[in-house]
Amino acid sequence: MKLAYRDFPSTSSGTAAVVFHPEGPASIDRPARLAESSGAVGRVVAPFGDYAFYPSGMEVGGICWYRGVPGSTSADPISLTKAVVQATDLLDDLALDRPALIGWGQGAVVALGAGMLRPGRVGTVVCVDAAPAHFELLPPTALAAADAPPVLLAATGPAGEQSVADQQDRLGRHGIVTAGWHWTGDDGDGERDKAVAERIGEWLTDV
Amino acid sequence: MTGSEHRLSLGERVADLAQLPHRPGVGPSPAASPTQPPEELDVVVVGSGAAALSAAAGALSTGASVVVCEKGPVPGGTTACSGGVAHIYANPVMQAAGIADPRDPALAYMARVSHPGAYDPDAPGYGLLPADFALLEAYYDRGTEVMARLGALDAVHMEAPWMSWDGQMFPDYYEFPENLAVRGRGIQTVAPDGGAGNGGELVRQLTAFAAARGTEVRLGHRVVDLILEDGEVSGVVVDDGSACRTIRAHGGVVFGSGGFAHSPELRERFLRGPIAGGSGLPSNTGDLVGIGTRAGAVFGGMHNGWWNQQVLEAVDDYATSVLDVWSVPGDGMLMVNRLGLRSIGEKREYESRGRVHHIFAGDEYINRVMFMVYDRRTAERYGGRYPIPPVGTVADHVVTGDGVLGLTGALGTRLAQRRSSMPTGIAPVALDANFADTLADTLARFNDAAERGQDDEFDRGTKAVEFAFHGPRAADNSLPNPLMHPLDAGGPLHAICLVGTTFDTNSGPRTGTEGQILGTAGPIGGLYGAGNCVNSVFGEGYPGGGSTIGPGMVFGFLAGAHAGRRSPRVGARR
Numbered sequence: 135m136k137l138a139y140r141d142f143p144s145t146s147s148g149t150a151a152v153v154f155h156p157e158g159p160a161s162i163d164r165p166a167r168l169a170e171s172s173g174a175v176g177r178v179v180a181p182f183g184d185y186a187f188y189p190s191g192m193e194v195g196g197i198c199w200y201r202g203v204p205g206s207t208s209a210d211p212i213s214l215t216k217a218v219v220q221a222t223d224l225l226d227d228l229a230l231d232r233p234a235l236i237g238w239g240q241g242a243v244v245a246l247g248a249g250m251l252r253p254g255r256v257g258t259v260v261c262v263d264a265a266p267a268h269f270e271l272l273p274p275t276a277l278a279a280a281d282a283p284p285v286l287l288a289a290t291g292p293a294g295e296q297s298v299a300d301q302q303d304r305l306g307r308h309g310i311v312t313a314g315w316h317w318t319g320d321d322g323d324g325e326r327d328k329a330v331a332e333r334i335g336e337w338l339t340d341v
Numbered sequence: 342m343t344g345s346e347h348r349l350s351l352g353e354r355v356a357d358l359a360q361l362p363h364r365p366g367v368g369p370s371p372a373a374s375p376t377q378p379p380e381e382l383d384v385v386v387v388g389s390g391a392a393a394l395s396a397a398a399g400a401l402s403t404g405a406s407v408v409v410c411e412k413g414p415v416p417g418g419t420t421a422c423s424g425g426v427a428h429i430y431a432n433p434v435m436q437a438a439g440i441a442d443p444r445d446p447a448l449a450y451m452a453r454v455s456h457p458g459a460y461d462p463d464a465p466g467y468g469l470l471p472a473d474f475a476l477l478e479a480y481y482d483r484g485t486e487v488m489a490r491l492g493a494l495d496a497v498h499m500e501a502p503w504m505s506w507d508g509q510m511f512p513d514y515y516e517f518p519e520n521l522a523v524r525g526r527g528i529q530t531v532a533p534d535g536g537a538g539n540g541g542e543l544v545r546q547l548t549a550f551a552a553a554r555g556t557e558v559r560l561g562h563r564v565v566d567l568i569l570e571d572g573e574v575s576g577v578v579v580d581d582g583s584a585c586r587t588i589r590a591h592g593g594v595v596f597g598s599g600g601f602a603h604s605p606e607l608r609e610r611f612l613r614g615p616i617a618g619g620s621g622l623p624s625n626t627g628d629l630v631g632i633g634t635r636a637g638a639v640f641g642g643m644h645n646g647w648w649n650q651q652v653l654e655a656v657d658d659y660a661t662s663v664l665d666v667w668s669v670p671g672d673g674m675l676m677v678n679r680l681g682l683r684s685i686g687e688k689r690e691y692e693s694r695g696r697v698h699h700i701f702a703g704d705e706y707i708n709r710v711m712f713m714v715y716d717r718r719t720a721e722r723y724g725g726r727y728p729i730p731p732v733g734t735v736a737d738h739v740v741t742g743d744g745v746l747g748l749t750g751a752l753g754t755r756l757a758q759r760r761s762s763m764p765t766g767i768a769p770v771a772l773d774a775n776f777a778d779t780l781a782d783t784l785a786r787f788n789d790a791a792e793r794g795q796d797d798e799f800d801r802g803t804k805a806v807e808f809a810f811h812g813p814r815a816a817d818n819s820l821p822n823p824l825m826h827p828l829d830a831g832g833p834l835h836a837i838c839l840v841g842t843t844f845d846t847n848s849g850p851r852t853g854t855e856g857q858i859l860g861t862a863g864p865i866g867g868l869y870g871a872g873n874c875v876n877s878v879f880g881e882g883y884p885g886g887g888s889t890i891g892p893g894m895v896f897g898f899l900a901g902a903h904a905g906r907r908s909p910r911v912g913a914r915r
Contacts, residue, residue, distance in 0.1 A: 135652055135654035135655035135664075135737065135738050136654075136737045136738075138730040138731075138734045138735065138736035138737075138738075139734065139735050140731075140733055140734050140735070141735055182730070182731070182734070184664060184727070185725060185727055185730075185731070186667070186725075186726055186727040210415050210421075211359055211414055211415065212355060212359060212413075212414065212415070212622070212623065215355045215358050215359040216355045218358070219354050219355055219358065273358040273359045273360070274359075274360050275358050275360070276358070
């Protein structure tokens with residue numbers, strides 16, 4: 135079954151973007167709007183991962199790409215790989231012109247995995263606030279892929295600088311060269327999203 | 342689907358990409374290397390779900406040295422993907438809440454659910470085979486004891502009630518007159534925040550307990566054979582992905598591994614009916630079937646599983662564990678077969694819904710695919726509850742048409758597209774020539790029943806479990822039965838194709854009341870099993886949430902303790 139997705143028609147002439155939401159109960163519209171507000175993207179496609187909002191939930195609570203089993207600090211390489219496979223299927227079916235893959239949290243890891251498995255057909259990958267250790271759970275075939283697209287690793291919050299360094303170090307060991315960016319401001323009034331959108335806009339313009 | 346292209350099974354692609362060492366189809370393991378000296382300890386546990394880790398706890402409670410071998414890349418097995426509920430009779434949560442759960446009616450309930458063909462309320466042992474009844478007696482008698490021992494060890498505290506959305510304890514799946522305690526038998530572990538812990542938390546606590554006593558979970562370690570000496574089991578051969586080596590177990594070997602839901606060959610050989618696969622981990626390939634056969638185990642019925650439903654288009658996706666159709670959302674929703682007829686009150690729990698796919702009638706498995714039909718209102722109100730996608734979403738698993746005729750045409754097209762790519766075990770399905778007329782009649786009857794609030798055909802909305810799975814009454818539904826609402830058959834209608842699947846099978850060697858695997862002459866010394874790899878104590882039934890994990894934990898713990906005591910080295914250390 136292919137991923138269900140929401141399709142936001144182009145509001146500008148920018149590159150197409152596929153946005154990969156963070157895990158949780160939140161709407162997938164927010165990352166889509168955030169990508170649009172970068173001013174550098176046109177059509178935005180926002181796939182769901184697994185979803186369920188059950189009233190008595192012992193299953194998926196909200197939307198997610200993969201579930202940590204067990205405990206919250208680890209993740210499951212099987213369901214992560216499944217999400218990456220589904221993401222690449224969607225990219226193949228949509229046949230977008232070198233889209234930007236932009237992911238948050240869990241979605242950032244899925245975006246990188248899909249980008250690595252579709253080199254030459256993805257314009258760039260932007261990972262926002264990924265958990266560094268989760269990159270290690272990507273399929274070895276993705277981590278070893280040649281011709282990685284340009285990758286921007288972005289992290290926000292007090293530990294952002296350390297997180298970016300950790301992410302770059304881990305991916306560097308697989309020969310994946312990345313750019314890094316962090317932001318440590320005060321998130322009052324949506325400043326964080328504004329800063330991230332601005333940086334994404336700059337990055338997409340540069341690459 | 343964009344067309345009729347046949348995708349390689351997503352599960353196979355996941356296994357390949359993730360380079361899982363023991364995926365289906367990988368060649369046989371190399372012979373054990375004679376150059377490596379065997380490891381020696383008391384108890385080897387196979388698998389790392391609730392049954393296996395409870396076995397480890399039971400063995401550790403005797404002072405035994407224990408190792409846990411898990412062939413997958415992550416610990417926890419199917420338990421880690423679950424709610425972590427154990428179905429335990431007369432448990433401490435019920436006692437604290439003042440819910441009585443007396444022995445005889447509880448045994449009658451278990452007997453009726455587990456062996457409905459043999460059940461006789463007036464016969465000794467309720468008409469069951471004595472060995473089957475003895476297992477149910479042991480389960481009633483020792484369930485609370487094992488939970489208390491796990492708590493006393495500080496291994497895991499199964500003291501949180503499994504709650505429904507309405508603040509009530511979650512009900513059992515059947516309300517037979519024998520069932521005097523419909524609520525309260527489902528219990529979960531207490532999480533660090535004081536709330537109820539799910540399966541991942543249950544695994545975390547049990548692995549932490551084992552680790553604190555020096556027992557590791559060895560990931561990527563597949564037990565491929567047993568060491569048999571004089572008809573008794575004295576160890577295992579383990580393939581770690583690069584080599585095989587032996588481990589001598591002086592007390593015994595406890596299998597707490599998975600069933601065979603992800604072995605297409607074993608499914609085809611043993612299961613009756615159109616079963617499309619499993620929703621548990623892809624490593625559930627039934628390793629104990631071959632190993633137990635070589636050791637002389639006596640097998641029980643091999644046709645049982647924990648049944649559920651999955652979306653037809655998702656079914657190849659066996660590498661996921663969360664995409665079974667846990668509840669079928671919606672009040673303006675019904676399920677029909679290829680004739681256009683209903684087969685069950687649709688709000689029932691997954692087990693009963695899964696079983697309607699097994700019905701053979703009119704020269705065929707008439708419910709190979711069930712079509713979950715709903716209208717625009719239901720799509721808007723329930724979108725986001727899998728498998729109904731959120732509104733405004735492009736979703737290839739939803740078939741849409743204008744009214745009954747439009748939907749019939751769209752469904753026919755979809756089934757024709759899927760003809761060449763039906764999941765293994767599900768023969769191609771075509772709509773009956775009179776499907777549209779029959780569906781129109783079915784919808785008219787359903788809508789009339791919804792207005793009156795009474796489902797004369799399938800009693801929808803009369804059982805506590807239906808309300809627990811459905812959730813709160815929709816704000817715009819003021820009809821007498823909150824689980825039913827008429828469909829607007831004049832507007833767009835949607836359908837999702839569902840096939841019968843299983844969380845995992847629960848068929849394998851027969852076991853004794855302390856988890857000993859039985860041979861023709863009684864228990865096979867040193868060989869034990871609990872959980873989905875052995876014959877379920879509940880036979881063909883599923884009495885309530887936690888029927889998988891509960892017996893796994895109880896008989897796993899008892900088996901581990903029995904194996905630990907059996908080791909001469911443990912006795913010598915005392």
